[in-house]
Amino acid sequence: GAGVSQSPSNKVTEKGKDVELRCDPISGHTALYWYRQSLGQGLEFLIYFQGNSAPDKSGLPSDRFSAERTGGSVSTLTIQRTQQEDSAVYLCASSLDGAGAGTHEQYFGPGTRLTVT
Amino acid sequence: AQTVTQSQPEMSVQEAETVTLSCTYDTSESNYYLFWYKQPPSRQMILVIRQEAYKQQNATENRFSVNFQKAAKSFSLKISDSQLGDTAMYFCAFMKLGDMRFGAGTRLTVKP
Numbered sequence: 001g002a003g004v005s006q007s008p009s010n011k012v013t014e015k016g017k018d019v020e021l022r023c024d025p026i027s028g029h030t031a032l033y034w035y036r037q038s039l040g041q042g043l044e045f046l047i048y049f050q051g052n053s054a055p056d057k058s059g060l061p062s063d064r065f066s067a068e069r070t071g072g073s074v075s076t077l078t079i080q081r082t083q084q085e086d087s088a089v090y091l092c093a094s095s096l097d098g099a100g101a102g103t104h105e106q107y108f109g110p111g112t113r114l115t116v117t
Numbered sequence: 118a119q120t121v122t123q124s125q126p127e128m129s130v131q132e133a134e135t136v137t138l139s140c141t142y143d144t145s146e147s148n149y150y151l152f153w154y155k156q157p158p159s160r161q162m163i164l165v166i167r168q169e170a171y172k173q174q175n176a177t178e179n180r181f182s183v184n185f186q187k188a189a190k191s192f193s194l195k196i197s198d199s200q201l202g203d204t205a206m207y208f209c210a211f212m213k214l215g216d217m218r219f220g221a222g223t224r225l226t227v228k229p
Contacts, residue, residue, distance in 0.1 A: 031215055042208060042221040050215055089160065095215075104150050104212055108162035 004109035021077045025094030033093045123220035138194045140209030149213040157205040
């Protein structure tokens with residue numbers, strides 16, 4: 001079946017512009033995660049959606065970052081007034097059940113490489 | 118908060134040999150999940166192996182196995198018969214109730 005998809009795969013933007021990154025999770029997965037991965041670094045947790053519950057936004061680095069998940073499926077990560085330090089790969093992952101008794105594996109998308117010039 | 122430490126930024130191994138990647142974590146929880154993910158140059162994160170903390174038996178997946186020491190909070194990955202395609206970044210991860218934390222990664226190079 002289809003995996004997690006993300007678009008665009010690459011995005012170059014000018015400092016100060018807003019960008020939107022999209023994630024399509026695996027159908028039926030109730031949990032969705034966003035991570036940021038700077039060059040050669042590990043994954044930094046940004047935000048987590050679980051079903052209809054309020055999202056865990058504890059990882060968002062500033063109020064310029066926000067995310068939505070519409071209809072419990074597609075998610076959009078928005079970065080306003082982009083800065084050069086926002087340059088990174090943004091990874092999205094989904095899992096069947098983030099906090100329950102089911103499988104806990106996260107399935108990752110290919111990521112969006114964001115470059116702020 | 119849970120933390121995950123991978124103390125080996127880079128490792129290399131000869132093709133067909135065995136290599137062990139280290140991971141330690143810090144938590145006060147008793148029930149949780151541990152994972153190893155692989156990230157090749159393609160950037161795609163791939164699950165290698167998972168371990169439930171309540172299981173004493175070490176997980177095994179073909180050439181990949183773990184040494185899970187719960188009391189020591191250690192979760193190492195052993196790769197047997199290393200292949201060129203195993204060259205990648207390897208991330209150890211801890212998960213509790215949907216909250217997943219990753220280590221900084223170990224870059225593994227398999228040499229022909």
